Amino acid sequence: MNAGIEHMVPVAHRMGIRIIEVLPGRVVGEVGLEGNTNHLGTMYAGVIFSAAEIIGGVLSIATFDAERFYPIVKTVRIRYRRPATGTVRAATWLDTATIASVREEATANAKADFALDALLTDESGEVIATTQADYQLVRHGS
Amino acid sequence: MNAGIEHMVPVAHRMGIRIIEVLPGRVVGEVGLEGNTNHLGTMYAGVIFSAAEIIGGVLSIATFDAERFYPIVKTVRIRYRRPATGTVRAATWLDTATIASVREEATANAKADFALDALLTDESGEVIATTQADYQLVRHGS
Numbered sequence: 001m002n003a004g005i006e007h008m009v010p011v012a013h014r015m016g017i018r019i020i021e022v023l024p025g026r027v028v029g030e031v032g033l034e035g036n037t038n039h040l041g042t043m044y045a046g047v048i049f050s051a052a053e054i055i056g057g058v059l060s061i062a063t064f065d066a067e068r069f070y071p072i073v074k075t076v077r078i079r080y081r082r083p084a085t086g087t088v089r090a091a092t093w094l095d096t097a098t099i100a101s102v103r104e105e106a107t108a109n110a111k112a113d114f115a116l117d118a119l120l121t122d123e124s125g126e127v128i129a130t131t132q133a134d135y136q137l138v139r140h141g142s
Numbered sequence: 143m144n145a146g147i148e149h150m151v152p153v154a155h156r157m158g159i160r161i162i163e164v165l166p167g168r169v170v171g172e173v174g175l176e177g178n179t180n181h182l183g184t185m186y187a188g189v190i191f192s193a194a195e196i197i198g199g200v201l202s203i204a205t206f207d208a209e210r211f212y213p214i215v216k217t218v219r220i221r222y223r224r225p226a227t228g229t230v231r232a233a234t235w236l237d238t239a240t241i242a243s244v245r246e247e248a249t250a251n252a253k254a255d256f257a258l259d260a261l262l263t264d265e266s267g268e269v270i271a272t273t274q275a276d277y278q279l280v281r282h283g284s
Contacts, residue, residue, distance in 0.1 A: 008181040011157060011189055039150040039199070045215050046192030047153055053187050073187050077219040 001058060012054045015047050019058055020089075025099055027059040028091045033084065042083035043128075049078050051090040052118035052131040059092050059116065060135060063099055069106055069137045074113070076133040084120075084128045092118040102137060110142040143200060154196045157189050161200055168235045169201040175228055184225035185270075191220050193232040194260035194273040201234050201258065202277060205241055211248055211279045216255070218275040226262075226270045234260040244279060252284040 001022050006013040015036060021028035031043075031051045038044040053073060060071035094102075098114065105112035113136050120129040143164055148155040157178060163170035173185075173193045180186040195215060202213035236244075240256060247254035255278050262271040 009179070009186050011178050011186050014156065014177075015153060015188075035156075036153050037151070039212065040214075044151050044153050044192075045195050045218070046157075046188060049191050049195075049218070050186075050188030053191075057181070070181065072182075073222060075219065075221045076187070076191070077217065079217045080215060 001062070005054065005058075009054065009057075012050055015050060017051050017054050019055070022058060022062050024063045025059070025096065026091075026093045027055045027062060028089060029055045029058070030087055030089050032087045040083065042085055043088060045080060048080070048084060048088060048120055048129050049076070049131070051088060052076070052078065052092070052120060052129070053133070055090050055092045055118060056116045056133055056135060059094060060137060063094060064103060064106065064137055069139055071135050071137055074134045074136055076131055078129055078131045080129045081127045084122055086123050088120050088122060088128055090118055090120045092116055106137045106139065110139040112137045143204070147196065147200075151196065151199075154192055157192060159193050159196050161197070164200060164204050166205045167201070167238065167241055169197045169204060169233070171197045171200070171232045173230050173232070175226070182225065184227055185230060187222060190222070190226060190230060190262055190271050191218070191273070193230060194218070194220065194234070194262060194271070195275070197232050197234045197260060198258045198275055198277060201236060202279060205236060206245060206248065206279055211281055213277050213279055216276040216278055218273055220271055220273045222271045223269045226264055228265050230262050230264060230270055232260055232262045234258055248279045248281065252281040254279045
């Protein structure tokens with residue numbers, strides 16, 4: 001999956017975003033501070049955003065049939081809660097009932113919308129940011 | 143200003159985000175596609191987000207007294223409207239009445255919140271994305 005990110009979204013790879021856990025319905029990623037600082041020496045907002053967004057895309061690929069469908073992101077709302085002074089961990093998940101209904105709708109209609117939250121925490125578990133995003137699963141060639 | 147971005151937010155510089163117009167209350171930036179693609183060959187969502195976010199920070203620095211105050215971003219909502227297949231231009235602005243009231247509040251309270259919209263367009267002027275963000279101007283040392 002990390003080699004896939006390097007190939008498909010090289011800018012996310014250059015930020016150092018890496019996937020550390022991937023299951024259908026659950027993805028966890030991490031990104032370090034080095035090279036990713038802002039004017040205050042903490043992690044740049046766009047890197048925190050990208051960590052949350054990438055794990056959403058990976059969750060879609062890991063959960064739905066990637067041979068038939070690809071994800072697009074439609075909206076994201078991010079709320080920054082505290083500055084990140086070290087590695088940030090990003091987690092997202094989708095429950096089995098939602099997975100089943102998205103699969104069914106995408107098969108029937110060639111696309112299906114789904115909402116995805118992500119939680120970003122620091123090494124002590126404190127919340128750095130939260131995101132709420134709307135993705136769409138789209139059938140290749142549709 | 144671009145040298146400042148390179149120094150202060152190196153990851154944004156590495157994305158190729160550059161400021162092309164800066165006035166008190168108005169900032170325009172640009173970012174190219176090269177190195178910034180996603181799984182579909184269009185511009186990665188996190189790069190579009192970062193272009194919008196960086197011009198917000200630059201607007202704050204260009205508009206308010208950067209010797210006394212620095213900006214932090216609290217929330218951003220981004221809505222992706224169409225894929226970007228080339229250079230993206232990002233513009234943001236703040237009207238003079240809002241600038242005056244933010245200055246007054248920051249001087250009185252050591253901080254002041256302000257909302258900032260950004261419009262992201264492609265080379266033909268089509269809207270790629272829009273953002274609505276909440277920033278806070280904070281007095282150094284407070």
